[in-house]
Amino acid sequence: MKIIFDTNLYVAAKNRDDHRHSEALTLIEHIDDGGLRLVVPTLVIAELCTGYHQMGDAEGADELLTGFITSPSYEIAPLDHKTAGEAGRLKAELGLKLSDVIIVATALTKTQ
Numbered sequence: 001m002k003i004i005f006d007t008n009l010y011v012a013a014k015n016r017d018d019h020r021h022s023e024a025l026t027l028i029e030h031i032d033d034g035g036l037r038l039v040v041p042t043l044v045i046a047e048l049c050t051g052y053h054q055m056g057d058a059e060g061a062d063e064l065l066t067g068f069i070t071s072p073s074y075e076i077a078p079l080d081h082k083t084a085g086e087a088g089r090l091k092a093e094l095g096l097k098l099s100d101v102i103i104v105a106t107a108l109t110k111t112q
Helices: 007-014 021-032 042-054 058-070 081-094 098-110
Strands: 002-004 037-041 074-077
Touching: 002 098, 007 021, 007 042, 037 042, 037 098, 042 058, 042 074, 042 098, 058 074, 074 098, 081 098
Parallel strands: 002 037, 037 074
Antiparallel strands: none
């Protein structure tokens, strides 16, 4: 089964003070063990790398990217024309932030 999450899952897993920390870690461990296949939108990668670089942790950003690229549990989903078109439709229809509709559009076009 393919699933998708937004950036908040990873932020919760990284931040021990987040009230969702242990649940997020458990879910990521399940993904890493091959129990689920996670679709990772390139937008999420950009947001996560921004956080690492803001903390001065370029090595952490590189490790994250390497993990996504090398693990069979993760599938990187680029923002292609089909997903962008769906995001535009959702943005017009729902009025949500563009970043959020890109993630939803990625789920609709890449997890089925």
